[in-house]
Amino acid sequence: MILNAPFLLFALVAVWATFMVVTRAVAIHALLYLVVALLALACIFDVLGAPFAAILEVIVYAGAIMVLFVFVVMMLNLGRPDRLRENTWITPRTWVGPGILAALLLAALADALAMAPPDGGPVVVIDTRQVGLALYGPYVLMVELASFLLLAGLVSAFRIGRHIRGEDAP
Amino acid sequence: MIAALVATLPDMPMPVLVLAAGILVLLLAIACRGSRPSGAAGGTDDRTDGGTVAGAIISAATIALAFIGLWSPASPPSGGMARLFAADAWFAYGTGLILLSSGGILAMSWRRMAGERADEAHLLLLLGTLGAVVAAGSANAVAFFVGLETLSLSLLGLIAYRPRVPDAAEAAMKYLVLSGTSSAILLFGLALAYAETGDLRFTAPPAANPAEPALAVAATILVLTGLFFKLSAAPFHLWLADVLDGAPTPVSAFVAVVSKIALFVALARYFAMTDLTGTSLPAQDLAVVAVLSMVGGNLLAFGQTNLKRLLAGSSIAHVGYLLVALLSAGPFGAGSAAFYLAAYAAATLGAFAALGAGPDRPDLAAWRGMFHRRPALALALSVMLLSLAGIPPAVGFFAKAYIVAAGVSAHRMLLLAALIVSSIIGLCYYLNVARIMMAPAPDTAPAMAARSGGTTVLLAALALATLLIGLFPGPLVQRTTALFLPAVPATETAARARGPFENMRW
Incomplete structure (x- = not known):
């Protein structure tokens, strides 16, 4: 049922890209593959009938979190006179692998979009409305508790980060 | 909303x-408090301390x-809602x-x-x-x-x-990485369980097709692995x-x-809904982990010169004892687990409170001769360690005996053998601490932590509780056993609010 050609392709791309993430020695190279892996995951969500989750995956992970990663990588290299070495990190050659994988994803996505959805197929599309109704209906308490989860993360990060800046008591 | x-x-x-x-x-x-302008350095200290209080x-x-x-009455669950x-x-x-x-x-x-x-x-x-x-x-x-x-x-x-x-920083980093990894494993298991059953109830998933239980078992094992990491x-x-x-x-x-x-x-x-008495894969997994925890934890603590690391080993071993109680489904199993949890919590908390009141560094050498220098503190730590070791006047003895009774009635002989062997290893290092505290005090006293009223009260209360419950375990036993007696489902509401253990096979 869901084991059709696009799904298999997305899954293979995701697995291969993730493998490349963990085997790259340079952080930036790993990040490039990580973006591809997240995009592949988003495509899998879409094929499974969860376009909302797919879009969130792209916006939150491939978008926001990746920017954060790139920021951290850049900040960690601050003040080192190794611009030359940084230049060698992003050569056209490093783009080839992720580029090919991303092109594969795009082709498969276009193929999947072009195909007419099968009538009464096993895939039930879960749209934004259903997600919202679940979140603010039976799971509204979880949304509230998730805010406490974020608060815990915030306070912990505040506590740890305050002293990294070298401040003592406020 | x-x-x-x-x-x-x-x-x-x-x-x-x-x-x-x-x-x-x-x-x-x-x-x-934070929005107030801060005064001079000397003045702030008092004020902020007041704020902390x-x-x-x-x-x-x-x-x-x-x-x-x-003790507030449980409200009936509203209909149609996912039960959280x-x-x-x-x-x-x-x-x-x-x-x-x-x-x-x-x-x-x-x-x-x-x-x-x-x-x-x-x-x-x-x-x-x-x-x-x-x-x-x-x-x-x-x-x-x-x-x-x-x-x-x-x-x-x-x-x-x-x-x-x-x-x-090192400890936090280790905790962060391992906690993240174990959460990922746990989530994987929960996702597999959802794929198998189609609902998000937090219970070991029954196989949708009993002939092919692979997915359900894999889900259970993955969730267990995540939980074991955290435990x-x-x-x-x-x-x-x-x-x-x-x-x-x-x-x-x-x-x-x-x-x-x-x-x-x-x-x-x-x-709660799973039969752990048989030789199902999750039950075997639990049994192996229980034996490894009991023996491994005690061996880890054996010969430690750092009291915190010693307590870490002891804590790992006690998780193993608790798993034995969980595996001994029977008239005593669930009750003994609940009782042991209380005994473990009191003794471990007390031991750490004693460490907090003791020398600045948790080295065993710093406790040498503590019976001569701070007899009350040394006595309190000894009571906690006796309880952890399972020696009679303290509650730990009864708790361990309760688990052994549960194990015997559930015919868990192999687990009990491991429990007894590891308890003997445990005795050695718990009593070694007491021996070192009774040794003559060295000339140079180690730096002690500042005395704190809260810690003293806590230590006294816990020592008293450990001894009193150890001498009169009856009320707590009744309470823990009553937890798992099937309540009479008088109304439909009561039937829905039933405890998890009532479907356990006795």
Whole structure:
């Protein structure tokens, strides 16, 4: 049922890209593959009938979190006179692998979009409305508790980060 | 959304509501104080200390109110809602233990946490307690995961509480990485369970097609692996000693007591509907981990010269004993697990409180001759260690005997053999500590921690409780056994609010 050609392709791309993430020695190279892996995951969500989750995956992970990663990588290299070495990190050659994988994803996505959805197929599309109704209906308490989860993360990060800046008591 | 929220609030167990409200009040108090302009350096210290005390009072009041809230009548679950929490007797018992332990940890750190102002510590302590209570009471995988992560993230801040201490940063880093890994494994298991059954109930998934149970078993094993990581059962225990050693002493107690109670309560709930008496794969997995934890934990503690690491090994071993109780389904099994949980919590909390009141460094050598220098402190630590070792006047003896009785009645001979062998190993190192404390005192006294009224009171109360319950275990036994007696389902509501253990095969 869901084991059709696009799904298999997305899954293979995701697995291969993730493998490349963990085997790259340079952080930036790993990040490039990580973006591809997240995009592949988003495509899998879409094929499974969860376009909302797919879009969130792209916006939150491939978008926001990746920017954060790139920021951290850049900040960690601050003040080192190794611009030359940084230049060698992003050569056209490093783009080839992720580029090919991303092109594969795009082709498969276009193929999947072009195909007419099968009538009464096993895939039930879960749209934004259903997600919202679940979140603010039976799971509204979880949304509230998730805010406490974020608060815990915030306070912990505040506590740890305050002293990294070298401040003592406020 | 507000209407939906108000309508579902009664579904939340009372302690969760009280703790959440208390966190908001504390946050507000900290914010109000923080916005005031700070005065001269000398003047601020007093004022901020006063603010810390106010925070401690708010935290203590919250924990006390949440404890009282346990006796509030359970409201019937509203129809049609996904059932998120199971507010049954097992939850009430576990939450009671969690809240009492958190209160004890607050008493240890109400003013100073490892020499630092304890403002954020109070907030993180309440948040961690909230997470523990949610995780212990969840009947839904989402609720469990949110609670667990709240607990883990607050612990992260608490473990790294001491600034510029490399050990603390190292411990926090280890905890962060391993906690993240184990959460990922746990989530994988929950996702597989959802794929198999199509619902998010937090229970070992029954196979949709009994002829092919592979997916359901894989899901159970993955969830178990995640839980074992957090419970630090062997062979997933390597982080515990480093984390306990690097964290401030009250936080070590929090990791070793509160988070383990919450996870064990959740683990028991996860298997409430499963028959663990047979040779199913999850039961075998549990049995192997129990043996490895008992033997491995005690061997780890054997020969340790650092008391915190010694307690880490002892904590791993006690998780193994608890698993034996869980595996001994029978008339005594569940009750003995509940009883042992209380005994473990009291003794471990007390041991850490004694460490907090003792020398600055947790080296065993610093405790040499403590019976001559600080007899009361040495006596208190000895009582706690006797209880952990299972020697008669303390409650640990009865708790262990209870588990052995449960194991015998469930014919768990191999597990019992491992329990007895590892208990003997345990005796050696617990008694070694007492021997060192009785040795003649050296000339140079080690630097002692500042005396704290809270720790002294806590230590005295715990020592008294350990001895009294050890001498008169009857009331607690009745209470723990009553937890699992099938309640008469008088109404439909009562039938729905049944405890998890009633479907266990006796």
